[in-house]
Amino acid sequence: MARDTLEILAQDDHLIQSFADLNALKQQGARTVISRAKGAYVYDSDGTEMIDGIGGLWCVNIGHGNTEMIDAITDQLKTLDYYSTFYNFTHPAAAALAEKVAQLAPGHLNSVYFGNSGSVANDSAIRMLHHYNIRKGKPEKKMVLSRHGAYHGSTHLAMAMTTPGYSDGWHAANDLVHHLRSPHFWREGDELTEAEFLEALIDDLIASIDRIGAENICAFIAEPIQGAGGVVPAPKGYHKRAWEVCKANDIKYIADEVVTAFGRLGHFFASEDVFGMVPDIITTAKGLTSGYQPLSATIVSDDIHEVISRPDGMFLHGMTYSGHPAAAAAGLTNIAIMEREGIPQRVRTTGKRFENNLRGLIDIEIVGEVRGGHFMMGIEFVKDRDTKESYPDDAQVGLKVARACQKRGLIARPLGNVLILSPTLIMDEPMIDRIEDILRDAITEVAAGL
Structure with missing residues (x-):
């Protein structure tokens, strides 16, 4: 099996990804190779550790690599x-x-x-x-x-x-x-x-x-x-x-x-x-x-x-x-x-902390709404909070924030002007607080560039 990132990406040219801009994926640096995972973290093919803030795709509730x-x-x-x-x-x-x-x-x-x-x-x-x-x-x-x-x-x-x-x-x-x-x-x-x-x-x-x-x-x-x-x-x-x-x-x-x-x-x-x-x-x-x-x-x-x-x-x-x-x-x-x-019971506490932490991001000017519940959250970015005017599609605000998060060690999912978080359910409080810090830094960086 291929291990080198360039070799994997060459093989990946034959793969049709789901819900992707297939043309944009041809650009250098557009794809990330996730090669292994453990607990709440995933690792790319270069060994970079990242918090799996989307739980694979809403689903890795008990965390990765559970030996049982x-x-x-x-x-x-x-x-x-x-x-x-x-x-x-x-x-x-x-x-x-x-x-x-x-x-x-x-x-x-x-x-x-x-x-x-x-x-x-x-x-x-x-x-x-x-x-x-x-x-x-x-x-x-x-x-x-x-x-x-x-x-x-x-x-x-x-x-x-x-x-x-x-x-x-x-x-x-x-x-x-x-x-x-x-x-x-x-x-x-x-x-x-x-x-x-x-x-x-x-x-x-x-x-x-x-x-x-x-x-x-x-x-x-x-x-x-x-x-x-x-x-x-x-x-x-x-x-x-x-x-x-x-x-x-x-x-x-x-x-x-x-x-x-x-x-x-x-x-x-x-x-x-x-x-x-x-x-x-x-x-x-x-x-x-x-x-x-x-x-x-x-x-x-x-x-x-x-x-x-x-x-x-x-x-x-x-x-x-x-x-x-x-x-x-x-x-x-x-x-x-x-x-x-007792994971569902634990989520009633840790999930609420996650939700409340993210709701605190509303003090950043481009954050229009933070919504959802527990470990299912969305952050919508707006050009004007009072009028709720959205950024144009080509501004790619959600994607820019997602990339800024990934650079800091967090995978989040962009959806137009919305950023989605649906992490594993096993996160502890320090990790939840770290996600808030990463999001705040990433959103602030992107806002300054807009």
């Missing part, structure tokens, strides 16, 4: 490397993980379908609901309500449910999806109070249902906190109110907890414990295995499972690697580590 996790995956591969959960086959790891996830999930969510990504989990949720409604004699009930600013994946259907900005220049299954107003109060609230903005959002939901017809809508899908749309929390009480409207109109509520589950907000699942409602479906991935293996879960209610498991037809949905033994073993071990070490 690695041993569990290795032992599983030695025992059963692969077998499908197709037809009448199952295996111990998938069965045990399904039971454990059902135990952790709230309320009546007791049946689990495993996939290998958040996109697949969300596609699977819609396919199941379409099948559910066909079996109930309502084949026309197939539209999906999503929101501007949402991110639900990059497969054909999941991309349609994602905010339209992510599909510019691409096709998606747009005829199945209607996008509601963005829940971003700071940007969209105008002169309204937060309570008034909440009412406006609910009015938009109700008006959309009336216009489309509840008889044509199968689901409303929402992230508890919008992630790749810029880390946007909805007004307080929004999710419970939206769930009540959906319930009154026979519309299933899908909580996309691909990012928020498994400790990022201080609980294994956020829907009930943080937001006060039990959805009909929860989708999750990322933190389910802390990124050690690709695995997702679509967790459905007893009502949905009862209908799709009736004897009058087949469940014609599946993936080759659904419930892969090594991935299932990783999920079980990940949960065991998080329970034993």
Whole structure:
């Protein structure tokens, strides 16, 4: 295997990176080779140590290089490397993980379908609901309500449910999806109070249902906190109110907890414990295995499972690697580590310190808003805080701040004029304080250059 940075980059010329400006990656110095990782740190191919401020991609919750996790995956591969959960086959790891996830999930969510990504989990949720409604004699009930600013994946259907900005220049299954107003109060609230903005959002939901017809809508899908749309929390009480409207109109509520589950907000699942409602479906991935293996879960209610498991037809949905033994073993071990070490409980303290530290950056002139919760935070940069005027796209403020952070030993994710932080959940207080110091220095440096 190549070890020299230049040799690795030469090989990398054949790799198509995800969500990247492929032309810009041709420029010298545009790519960083991450060659190893341990705990909360990653190291590039030149040996530079950096805090993993994005947790790989929202997912390395227990930290990198956990030997217990690695041993569990290795032992599983030695025992059963692969077998499908197709037809009448199952295996111990998938069965045990399904039971454990059902135990952790709230309320009546007791049946689990495993996939290998958040996109697949969300596609699977819609396919199941379409099948559910066909079996109930309502084949026309197939539209999906999503929101501007949402991110639900990059497969054909999941991309349609994602905010339209992510599909510019691409096709998606747009005829199945209607996008509601963005829940971003700071940007969209105008002169309204937060309570008034909440009412406006609910009015938009109700008006959309009336216009489309509840008889044509199968689901409303929402992230508890919008992630790749810029880390946007909805007004307080929004999710419970939206769930009540959906319930009154026979519309299933899908909580996309691909990012928020498994400790990022201080609980294994956020829907009930943080937001006060039990959805009909929860989708999750990322933190389910802390990124050690690709695995997702679509967790459905007893009502949905009862209908799709009736004897009058087949469940014609599946993936080759659904419930892969090594991935299932990783999920079980990940949960065991998080329970034993009390990681979600710890996040309620350390995550709050992280959140509060970052909110203190609002005293820097170009910082317009710091938002999110616990270890899921976004910092938006503006040209004028009073008018909320954004910098033009070609200013690349988020990218400049991210590069300034990396130079100081912190990886952060740029998203236009927003910087996203979603670090590992194992950080201690000195490391949290160090991140604040790096961010302050990096933002101040970039601000001076603007």
